[in-house]
Amino acid sequence: MALTKDDKAKLGSEDFDYVAKLVRDKSAIVLEPEKLYLVEARLVPVARREGFDSISELVAKVRGISGGPLREMVVEAMTTNETSFFRDITPFQALKEQVLPELIESRSDKKKLNLWCAASSTGQEPYSIAMTLKDGFPELADWDITFYATDLSLEVLNRGKEGFYSQLEVNRGLPAPMLVKNFTKEGTEWRVKEDLRNMIDFRQLNLIGNWPPMPRFDIVFVRNVLIYFDVDVKRGILENMRQTMASDAFLFLGSAETTLNIAEEFTRVKYDRGSCYRLVA
Ligand SMILES: C[S@@+](CC[C@H](N)C(=O)[O-])C[C@H]1O[C@@H](n2cnc3c(N)ncnc32)[C@H](O)[C@@H]1O
Incomplete structure (x- = not known):
């Protein structure tokens, strides 16, 4: 039949x-x-x-x-790739108002910053971080900035690397002045300008696989991915994260995610707008 x-x-x-x-x-x-x-x-x-x-x-x-x-x-x-520019906004406000000013001061001798956006999906999140740095802190122009964006899925990584977004995608969360400044219209789509694309190194990395040697990160975003994992997997990933982070680094998780009762070496720090996690001294 x-x-x-x-x-x-x-x-x-x-x-x-x-x-x-x-x-x-x-x-x-x-x-x-x-x-x-x-x-x-x-x-x-x-x-x-x-x-x-x-x-x-x-x-x-x-x-x-x-x-x-x-x-x-x-x-x-089976991966859920839902994302948008400046998703949930407060992490980016904390980044701009607290985290970057603090790091710019504490790293002013070496002028070096290492960032990692893990589970970066189609790139809107790392580009939101890159625009926060580039548009908000012109003094970083002569700094040595390493910025990894990683994901399990090669398909979404390639989209991020290419940097093409539909009108619908840019309408979701991207302020108009940032669109005009950092994108060019190509046909019906918008493309991230080359200087912004060049800030980010898109690489495949499975959070439960072996991690390659990486720099000591000052800022880590790993948002809206731990929710898919069971507690032991979350614990293992957060422990690996801890080992890749500088002792005074900043970790951002999704709004439904926490280190509480999973990784006690992190503590939540609340800001006027937003919060992040830092290593317990
Ligand atoms: C819901 S998206 C989150 C995107 C972005 N971080 C955000 O908050 O908008 C989850 C991403 O996690 C990735 N992912 C799922 N399992 C993973 C794993 N084991 N290692 C690395 N990335 C993974 C998926 O491919 C997907 O792009």
Whole structure:
């Protein structure tokens, strides 16, 4: 009997369990059984793009191979890449009003700053940080600034690196003066200007994998990704973060994330607008 359109987009429970385990092993993202509909919806475009007749055919192929791009595509398809410019605004206010003035003073001898935006998705977050530095602190122009933006997904990293955004995307959170100053219109899209693109080094990094040697960071943003992980994974990542950070560094988490009861070596510091985490002395 021929498969109907609905059948082609359905996954058996054994296949779901396989995909959930694969995704957990490779990314630490936890997919509970009630996420079946989400898994199915995200596998449909992968199956279509890769020429499979149904998502169960796609999973059968993935189950038969070890590694390879198809497995990575399935894992990447399960990542949630929701982001926007200046998302939740207060971290960027704290960055501008407290964190950067403090670091500019404490690092004035070496004139060096190291920043990391982990789980940077399609780039709106690292570009928001870069614009805060560039537009708000012209005195940083002659500083040596290292800025990594990393993510598990190569697809979103490539989008960030290219720096093209739709009108809809720039309408979400990007103030008009910053758009005019830092972007050029190319066809129907807006492209980040080269000087801003050159500030950021986009690299693939799996937060649960082995981290390459990195500089000691002064500022770390790792927002809206720990929520997908269980407590032990969060603890491991925060411990690794601690080891990459300077003793007086600043850590920004998402508004639904905390180090409380997970990583006691961090303490929350509240500012007039926004808050961040710092290492306990
Ligand atoms: C919801 S987005 C958050 C984007 C941005 N930080 C923000 O707050 O707007 C979550 C990002 O985490 C990435 N991600 C998921 N698991 C990851 C892992 N194990 N290692 C690195 N990045 C991961 C996803 O690819 C996705 O781009």
